[in-house]
Amino acid sequence: MFDNIGGKIKSLAKIVAWIGIICSVIVGVIGMFQPVAAFGTNINGILPGVIVIVIGALSSWIGSWVMYGFGQLIENTDKLAGK
Secondary structure: OOOOHHHHHHHHHHHHHHHHHHHHHHHHHHHHHOOEOOOOEOHHHHHHHHHHHHHHHHHHHHHHHHHHHHHHHHHHHHHHHOO
């Protein structure tokens, strides 16, 4: 269970990044096609939907760097310790 924990952390970072990217795309697309209640049209929902997709995908990707870097640090420490 605790063998190769650095590799498992790195794999988890990749999975979390992809889930965040997929969820931000889904939420952004749903937001694009929801009518804006104040104006009764969905023209104004396109720009916020695109912003959610771009910012959400980038933040998920960049946020995973910390977890991936921690996994790499654990792997390098294990190599130095001779495990």
